[in-house]
Amino acid sequence: MVKKVFIKTFGCQMNERDSEIMSQILSTHGYAESHDMESADLVILNTCTIRAKAEQKVMSMLGALRKIKVQRPGMKICVAGCVAQQEGDHLLQRMPHVDLVLGTQNIYDLGTYIDRVAGTDRPVVATTMSKAFRIPAFLPADRKNSEPADELYSFKRFVTIMQGCDNYCSYCVVPYTRGREISRRAQDVVEEVRKLVAQGVREVTLLGQNVNSYGRKLNGTALPCTFPELLHQVAEIRGLQRLRFTTSHPKDLSDELIGCFRDIAILCPQFHLPVQSGSDAVLKRMNRHYTIANYLERVEALFSCRPDLALTTDIIVGFPGETDDDFALTMDLLERVRFHGSFSFKYSDRPGVRSCDFDGKISEEVKSERLAIFQRRQDEISLARNSAYVGSLLEIMIERTSENAFQGRTGTNHIVHVDEKTDLAPGDLLEVEIVHAGQHSLKGKVDSMH
Numbered sequence: 001m002v003k004k005v006f007i008k009t010f011g012c013q014m015n016e017r018d019s020e021i022m023s024q025i026l027s028t029h030g031y032a033e034s035h036d037m038e039s040a041d042l043v044i045l046n047t048c049t050i051r052a053k054a055e056q057k058v059m060s061m062l063g064a065l066r067k068i069k070v071q072r073p074g075m076k077i078c079v080a081g082c083v084a085q086q087e088g089d090h091l092l093q094r095m096p097h098v099d100l101v102l103g104t105q106n107i108y109d110l111g112t113y114i115d116r117v118a119g120t121d122r123p124v125v126a127t128t129m130s131k132a133f134r135i136p137a138f139l140p141a142d143r144k145n146s147e148p149a150d151e152l153y154s155f156k157r158f159v160t161i162m163q164g165c166d167n168y169c170s171y172c173v174v175p176y177t178r179g180r181e182i183s184r185r186a187q188d189v190v191e192e193v194r195k196l197v198a199q200g201v202r203e204v205t206l207l208g209q210n211v212n213s214y215g216r217k218l219n220g221t222a223l224p225c226t227f228p229e230l231l232h233q234v235a236e237i238r239g240l241q242r243l244r245f246t247t248s249h250p251k252d253l254s255d256e257l258i259g260c261f262r263d264i265a266i267l268c269p270q271f272h273l274p275v276q277s278g279s280d281a282v283l284k285r286m287n288r289h290y291t292i293a294n295y296l297e298r299v300e301a302l303f304s305c306r307p308d309l310a311l312t313t314d315i316i317v318g319f320p321g322e323t324d325d326d327f328a329l330t331m332d333l334l335e336r337v338r339f340h341g342s343f344s345f346k347y348s349d350r351p352g353v354r355s356c357d358f359d360g361k362i363s364e365e366v367k368s369e370r371l372a373i374f375q376r377r378q379d380e381i382s383l384a385r386n387s388a389y390v391g392s393l394l395e396i397m398i399e400r401t402s403e404n405a406f407q408g409r410t411g412t413n414h415i416v417h418v419d420e421k422t423d424l425a426p427g428d429l430l431e432v433e434i435v436h437a438g439q440h441s442l443k444g445k446v447d448s449m450h
C-alpha cells in the first residue's frame with residue numbers, strides 16, 4: 001500500500017528544491033505526497049534557522065505534532081534542513097517524539113534513513129558534514145504520482161547549482177548549517193534543466209548563496225566553468241523561455257555577469273543584490289567586503305546595461321552597534337537607489353555566529369521602529385516604481401487561471417492580475433497593458449488590444 005508523506009518547507013528557495021528531492025526519493029520508497037498532515041504516515045519539516053523567528057515557527061509546529069503523534073503513534077516525524085543541522089542530538093532532548101534528524105548534506109540518503117527508522121522507536125540523527133561533500137548528479141523524475149496539485153509546479157522550477165557558502169558574513173548561520181561552498185558540475189545542471197524542459201517546464205531559476213562564485217570550487221573533476229558561462233549554456237536549451245537566478249554578492253558581481261543581461265535574450269530583467277546596510281562602518285563589521293561606493297558603482301553598471309532592470313535587495317536593521325547615523329545612511333541609500341522592492345529584517349542573534357559577541361546590541365523597540373520606517377518608505381518607492389509601468393505593454397507568463405480572471409508574472413518579477421477570461425494555460429506568454437499599480441502587484445488588461 002502506498003504511504004503518505006506530508007512535507008512542510010520553511011525558508012528559502014533552496015529548501016523548496018531540497019523538499020522536491022526528498023519527495024522524489026520517497027516516491028521510490030513507497031510514499032506519495034499528501035497535503036494532509038494529520039493523516040500522513042510520515043511528516044517532514046524542512047527547516048530554516050536564518051533568524052530566530054524562523055526557528056520558532058519550526059518549534060511550534062513540532063509542538064503541535066507531538067499532540068497528533070499521541071493519537072497516531074505510528075506516524076514518523078523527520079526534521080530536515082538547517083534546524084536539524086544546527087541542533088543535531090539536542091533536538092531529540094527538546095522534542096523526543098522526532099524520529100529522524102536529517103542534516104543539509106544528508107538529504108540524498110533519506111531513503112536509507114527512512115528504512116532504518118521504519119518499525120522501530122529508536123530515533124536516528126544523521127547530520128554529518130564533510131569538506132569532501134559532493135552534490136550528487138540528481139535528476140528530476142517524471143513526477144506523476146507525487147506531484148503537488150499546484151499549477152505553478154508544472155512550468156517553473158528551481159535548480160540548485162551550488163551548496164553552502166564560504167563568505168562568513170558575521171551575522172549569518174548559513175556557512176555553519178549548509179557547509180562550505182561547492183558547485184555542481186555544469187553538465188549536471190544543464191542536464192537537469194534539459195530534462196525539466198522536456199517535461200514542459202518553461203522557466204528556471206538557478207539557485208546559490210552567491211552565484212557569482214559558481215565554479216570556484218567544483219565537484220570532483222568537473223571542467224572549469226564560470227557563472228556567466230553556465231548561464232549561456234543553460235540559455236541555449238531549446239524550449240526554455242525564461243531564466244532567472246539568485247543570489248549575487250555585491251563584492252563578486254562581475255562585468256561578465258552584468259553583460260549577460262545584454263547578451264542573453266531569455267534572462268529576465270530582474271536582479272536581487274543584497275546590500276544589508278547603507279553604512280560602510282556597519283558593512284565592515286558585517287564582513288561584507290564592499291563599500292557603498294562600490295555598491296553604487298555596480299548598480300550603475302547594471303542599469304546602464306539593462307535600463308529596464310528591476311532591482312531588489314535585502315536589508316538588516318539594528319545590527320549590533322548600528323547608530324542613528326548608520327541607519328540614516330541606509331535610508332539615504334534607499335533614496336539614491338530607489339529599489340523596486342526589498343526584504344528587510346530585524347537583526348537576530350544566531351548561535352555560533354561572530355556578531356553574537358559584538359557590543360552595542362540594539363533593543364527590540366529600536367529595531368522595530370527602524371524596520372517600520374524603512375518598510376514604510378520602501379512601500380512608497382515601490383508604488384512609485386510600479387506606477388511608472390502604467391500605460392506600458394509588458395509580457396507576462398501566466399501562472400494561475402480561474403473562471404473570470406488570471407494572473408501572470410512579468411520578466412521583472414511583478415505579479416499582474418487581469419480580471420478577464422482566458423483560454424491560455426499556465427506557462428503561456430501574453431502581452432498585457434498595465435492599467436493600475438499597487439505596492440506589491442500590478443493590474444493589466446488584454447481586452448482593448450485585440
Ligand code: SAM
Nearest residue numbers: 171172209247274314315316345346347348350
Ligand atoms: N546569500 C545571500 C546574501 O549573501 O545576501 C542571502 C542569504 S540569507 C538566506 C537571506 C537574508 O537573510 C540575508 O541577505 C540577510 O539580509 C538576512 N539575514 C541573514 N542572517 C540574518 C540575521 N542573523 N538577522 C537578520 N537577518 C539575517
Ligand code: SF4
Nearest residue numbers: 165167168169172174
Ligand atoms: Fe550568509 Fe553572507 Fe553567505 Fe549570504 S554570503 S549566505 S549572507 S554568509
